[in-house]
Amino acid sequence: MFFSEVIGQETIKRSLIKSVKNNRVSHAQLFVGAEGSGSLAMAIAFAQYISCEDKREGDSCGKCPSCVKYMALAHPDLHFIFPVATNKEVPKNPRSDLFMKQWRTAVKDNPYMSLGQWHRYLGIENKQAIINVEDCNEIIKKLSLKTFESEYKVMIIWKAERLFHSAAPKLLKILEEPPPKTLFLLTTENSEQIIQTILSRTQIVRFKKLDYESLEAALSSKYNLEGDKLNYVVKTSVGNYTEALRLIDHSIIKEFNFIEFQKWMRMCFRKDVIKMMEWIDEIAKIGRERQKSFIEHALQMVRECLMINYGVGQLVVLTVEERKFANNFSPFVNQNNCIAMTEALNKAYFNIERNANIRILLLDLSILISEMLKKR
Numbered sequence: 209m210f211f212s213e214v215i216g217q218e219t220i221k222r223s224l225i226k227s228v229k230n231n232r233v234s235h236a237q238l239f240v241g242a243e244g245s246g247s248l249a250m251a252i253a254f255a256q257y258i259s260c261e262d263k264r265e266g267d268s269c270g271k272c273p274s275c276v277k278y279m280a281l282a283h284p285d286l287h288f289i290f291p292v293a294t295n296k297e298v299p300k301n302p303r304s305d306l307f308m309k310q311w312r313t314a315v316k317d318n319p320y321m322s323l324g325q326w327h328r329y330l331g332i333e334n335k336q337a338i339i340n341v342e343d344c345n346e347i348i349k350k351l352s353l354k355t356f357e358s359e360y361k362v363m364i365i366w367k368a369e370r371l372f373h374s375a376a377p378k379l380l381k382i383l384e385e386p387p388p389k390t391l392f393l394l395t396t397e398n399s400e401q402i403i404q405t406i407l408s409r410t411q412i413v414r415f416k417k418l419d420y421e422s423l424e425a426a427l428s429s430k431y432n433l434e435g436d437k438l439n440y441v442v443k444t445s446v447g448n449y450t451e452a453l454r455l456i457d458h459s460i461i462k463e464f465n466f467i468e469f470q471k472w473m474r475m476c477f478r479k480d481v482i483k484m485m486e487w488i489d490e491i492a493k494i495g496r497e498r499q500k501s502f503i504e505h506a507l508q509m510v511r512e513c514l515m516i517n518y519g520v521g522q523l524v525v526l527t528v529e530e531r532k533f534a535n536n537f538s539p540f541v542n543q544n545n546c547i548a549m550t551e552a553l554n555k556a557y558f559n560i561e562r563n564a565n566i567r568i569l570l571l572d573l574s575i576l577i578s579e580m581l582k583k584r
């Protein structure tokens with residue numbers, strides 16, 4: 209990861225670079241920043257920079273053997289500790305090392321991910337991931353080894369506030385007597401949840417929320433956003449890149465649902481089975497969560513159409529495009545079919561959740577809706 213890939217936070221970048229130039233790198237630093245401010249991204253970029261063998265003005269080179277391994281998050285002197293919990297693959301004694309593959313994928317995909325997103329990566333939505341005492345034992349083991357290739361061994365601890373209380377004394381001991389040329393970079397969203405003894409042994413670097421200009425530049429270059437949409441995401445996410453990505457995901461999915469719903473209803477209306485089969489193949493690919501969200505959207509559209517029919521259209525919350533479609537579609541949703549249609553969609557949602565065969569389910573549902581649309 210390059211400094212240039214870290215959004216905004218220019219003052220922090222400059223001061224970290226300066227500390228390396230002046231040979232005044234503090235061996236234990238705590239990056240404190242709210243969600244979406246980029247503390248993890250910064251820690252990785254800093255570690256890559258410090259280990260780079262051919263540092264450029266303001267960034268690492270990206271070409272030396274160290275940078276190449278860093279960019280794959282696979283440098284032998286780069287270690288990560290992060291919250292984990294047991295899951296299907298690791299039924300007991302979870303520790304970071306056992307989840308390294310998922311970690312690399314998740315971080316490469318989005319170094320601004322939230323703890324909730326990480327939970328989903330691990331398939332542990334209903335558990336609380338923590339940093340276990342086993343991890344601290346691992347730290348001691350790893351740091352007692354000589355560095356493999358770099359001058360520095362770097363230990364990045366993500367979400368340090370999730371450190372399990374029995375693990376804290378061990379970490380503290382290492383921070384008190386660190387092996388030479390070891391750099392600890394701890395990141396946290398909330399320094400108040402970090403025990404005082406750890407706070408007093410680390411240099412605290414406070415991250416601000418991202419400024420609008422940096423956020424705007426990052427979003428428009430990466431997601432091709434512009435105009436009102438860009439403005440909306442920037443203003444609504446108030447300096448939180450993670451939230452901005454959530455909003456974009458949400459609006460992309462919403463748009464997808466609407467477009468596909470229109471297609472689907474037209475196919476059902478024409479009873480075009482061949483087109484239906486092709487369409488079902490596409491919907492089968494998007495995964496269960498997205499399929500559920502699609503059905504939810506269909507339910508919402510049916511509800512809104514009914515409200516338009518009953519003359520309470522002004523209550524409905526639709527975009528201009530959705531409203532245009534709903535006005536044309538609403539005559540087909542009426543007292544003769546609306547209950548059956550809602551029931552069929554609810555049943556489909558229920559069965560998708562229970563792993564039903566999506567192709568059979570959607571074909572049955574499509575044929576059913578075709579019949580219902582004929583009931584004027």
Ligand SMILES: [Zn+2]
Nearest residue numbers: 260269272275
């Ligand atoms: Zn380099």
